[in-house]
Amino acid sequence: MNSTAKTAQMMARLTEAETAAKVAGREETRTAARADRAADRLKAARAATATARRELRTAIRTGKGLAAAERRVERLTAKCATLATAAQDAKAEATAARRAARTATRRLDTLARRAARSAARTVGEIAERLGRTALAPAPAADTVLPAEELPAVEEIEQHADRFADLDAKAKQYAKAADVEKKWLRQIPVGTFGRVTVARTPGGSVLDGDQVALDYADQGLVPPRKARRDTFKVAVAAAPALVLAPAA
Numbered sequence: 001m002n003s004t005a006k007t008a009q010m011m012a013r014l015t016e017a018e019t020a021a022k023v024a025g026r027e028e029t030r031t032a033a034r035a036d037r038a039a040d041r042l043k044a045a046r047a048a049t050a051t052a053r054r055e056l057r058t059a060i061r062t063g064k065g066l067a068a069a070e071r072r073v074e075r076l077t078a079k080c081a082t083l084a085t086a087a088q089d090a091k092a093e094a095t096a097a098r099r100a101a102r103t104a105t106r107r108l109d110t111l112a113r114r115a116a117r118s119a120a121r122t123v124g125e126i127a128e129r130l131g132r133t134a135l136a137p138a139p140a141a142d143t144v145l146p147a148e149e150l151p152a153v154e155e156i157e158q159h160a161d162r163f164a165d166l167d168a169k170a171k172q173y174a175k176a177a178d179v180e181k182k183w184l185r186q187i188p189v190g191t192f193g194r195v196t197v198a199r200t201p202g203g204s205v206l207d208g209d210q211v212a213l214d215y216a217d218q219g220l221v222p223p224r225k226a227r228r229d230t231f232k233v234a235v236a237a238a239p240a241l242v243l244a245p246a247a
Contacts, residue, residue: 021104028101035094038087049076
């Protein structure tokens, strides 16, 4: 199995581990809440039992309501025993769920480190293979005319003037179009006369920031490629014509 296949397999295992860790975390939260509720019920029952016993002692001293006090103490004592068993079971379940969640988290961390190392090795091998492959480099700069083929300055100025005029109009039209588009985005999906509004999911793109962070976590430098040179044209205002005074 090559490194790319191993990395894909490791990423699949990592995804399964993430799912298992989420499920275990939810189970830990559920059982912990259940154990807390069971403990609260037991605490309340014990407090009621203590009150009933005080009332029983009072009934014994006074000789009034003795039978009822005894029945109340017996009933609450039995209830406390049942609630104590339930609380103990809930606590044991919560403990087991907490241990399972910790185990799932540790497994996720271990697989994440392995997946990162595997991905780093794969990237290194791909980079090495690309380094051994003769690839045609992308053009890094515009093709410029040699000095002997340059047109006249007047022709260059004409093209630059037209470019400046068209570029200004394009930016103006683009701003106006953005305003209209922003207004139209308020309209829900449907047909309105000659206008049909539709919305298509935008999908997803590679998260470059997260990729850079992942590489940095592994002490690696993310691969980069050069961009095309920035091209700007500055057109100075034409000099004003000065008319000579008539003789």
